[in-house]
Amino acid sequence: xxxxRRDFLAAGALAATTRPAAYFGPHxxxxxxxxxxxxxxxxxxxxxxxxxxxxxxxxxxxxIFVPLAKPGIPISxxxxxxxxxxxxxxxxxxxxxxxTSTDAQFYEGLIMGLKExxxxxxxxxxxxxxxxxNLQGFVDIHxxxxxxxxxxxxxxxxxxxxxxxxxxxxxxxVVYTRIPHYTPVNQPDTWLLNxxxxxxxxxxxxxxxxxxxGLVVRPYVSFCTGWPMVTGAPGFMKPDIHPRVEAVVxxxxxxxxxxxxxxxxxxxxxxPIRQEIWAHKTCDNLSVLKTGLxxxxxxxxxxxxxxxxxxxxxxxxVMFGKDPFRVDLVGLYLGGHEPGNVNMYRIAKExxxxxxxxxxxxxxxxxxxxxxxxxxLTDFPxxxxxxxxxxxxxxxxxxxxxxxxxxxxxxx
Numbered sequence: 001x002x003x004x005r006r007d008f009l010a011a012g013a014l015a016a017t018t019r020p021a022a023y024f025g026p027h028x029x030x031x032x033x034x035x036x037x038x039x040x041x042x043x044x045x046x047x048x049x050x051x052x053x054x055x056x057x058x059x060x061x062x063x064i065f066v067p068l069a070k071p072g073i074p075i076s077x078x079x080x081x082x083x084x085x086x087x088x089x090x091x092x093x094x095x096x097x098x099x100t101s102t103d104a105q106f107y108e109g110l111i112m113g114l115k116e117x118x119x120x121x122x123x124x125x126x127x128x129x130x131x132x133x134n135l136q137g138f139v140d141i142h143x144x145x146x147x148x149x150x151x152x153x154x155x156x157x158x159x160x161x162x163x164x165x166x167x168x169x170x171x172x173x174v175v176y177t178r179i180p181h182y183t184p185v186n187q188p189d190t191w192l193l194n195x196x197x198x199x200x201x202x203x204x205x206x207x208x209x210x211x212x213x214g215l216v217v218r219p220y221v222s223f224c225t226g227w228p229m230v231t232g233a234p235g236f237m238k239p240d241i242h243p244r245v246e247a248v249v250x251x252x253x254x255x256x257x258x259x260x261x262x263x264x265x266x267x268x269x270x271x272p273i274r275q276e277i278w279a280h281k282t283c284d285n286l287s288v289l290k291t292g293l294x295x296x297x298x299x300x301x302x303x304x305x306x307x308x309x310x311x312x313x314x315x316x317x318v319m320f321g322k323d324p325f326r327v328d329l330v331g332l333y334l335g336g337h338e339p340g341n342v343n344m345y346r347i348a349k350e351x352x353x354x355x356x357x358x359x360x361x362x363x364x365x366x367x368x369x370x371x372x373x374x375x376x377l378t379d380f381p382x383x384x385x386x387x388x389x390x391x392x393x394x395x396x397x398x399x400x401x402x403x404x405x406x407x408x409x410x411x412x
């Protein structure tokens with residue numbers, strides 16, 4: 001699905017004509033409520049209505065990114081754009097696989113809104129293979145708007161020489177003691193916009209926190225594979241892995257078994273120890289990243305395995321906030337799951353990266369016409385996005401992780 005020149009010009013005709021300010025930032029209400037999550041209802045009648053989705057992205061960008069007269073984020077900063085762009089492992093028609101990635105037209109609308117503010121330095125970063133970038137038109141979008149794209153592949157000598165890589169030391173490492181990100185991630189004078197997709201995955205739902213995984217240089221980006229990419233990682237990776245990683249991870253895993261962490265008796269292939277390792281790699285990564293704004297695009301939501309298997313649902317929601325962990329909690333709940341049962345968020349609280357894994361502790365606002373209106377989670381529809389996360393014995397392969405959870409009992 002592509003945007004025609006007529007569609008693009010029609011959307012661009014609404015562009016602001018005022019002189020850009022020297023600074024910009026998220027709307028002051030968003031900045032002053034860093035623990036809140038904002039939800040905007042979109043109005044798209046068909047999932048492949050490209051012009052409608054572009055308008056939704058442009059309208060939202062104009063409402064939540066504002067020029068500032070006083071110091072905020074300098075217009076001269078480089079903006080790092082991290083949508084979720086996945087190669088589709090299916091031969092089904094394009095229409096059946098649209099929900100595997102962040103919607104390209106919505107994403108283009110966001111870019112257009114950012115450019116109206118005077119931003120000229122835009123960088124797309126993604127570790128997934130280049131063919132996936134072309135599938136839904138991301139390369140064309142970047143060419144139209146002058147967005148720089150990273151080269152995902154690296155040779156061993158590139159890691160040694162630091163070629164287009166930013167190395168960051170992990171202060172309280174569990175798996176990775178150092179993490180390599182594609183430049184310009186973690187470099188001075190940058191600002192990160194995370195635009196995740198609302199979809200099911202082997203880690204329950206793939207949302208803001210997991211989307212940051214794609215900033216990590218291959219093959220370090222392999223978080224989900226368990227021990228083979230830890231104890232069995234290539235030799236050049238070994239110096240960047242905790243020297244006592246087996247003892248540390250196994251000790252934490254045993255503690256979580258004793259604490260009755262949810263579904264840790266599962267015999268699924270992507271099983272408990274792989275989930276534990278993924279969670280700690282994810283926490284290592286998030287501990288060294290600073291997210292400017294986290295967003296989950298849910299104009300279309302998707303169940304299944306995150307790639308070729310799954311169904312799309314026209315859900316018409318976009319969720320965003322300053323804290324990617326809290327944004328994900330809301331996404332999990334509205335996706336039909338109980339967040340307390342998804343152990344990564346409990347581990348994040350243990351490690352001090354989040355102060356809650358309870359969605360009922362998150363202030364909720366509906367974003368309407370540029371204003372935040374107080375709401376409750378129950379004011380929004382839930383869409384059951386079934387996943388294959390830690391399947392129980394006798395449970396269907398694709399299921400909801402929605403068993404009741406006692407947040408008062410399990411405080412972490």
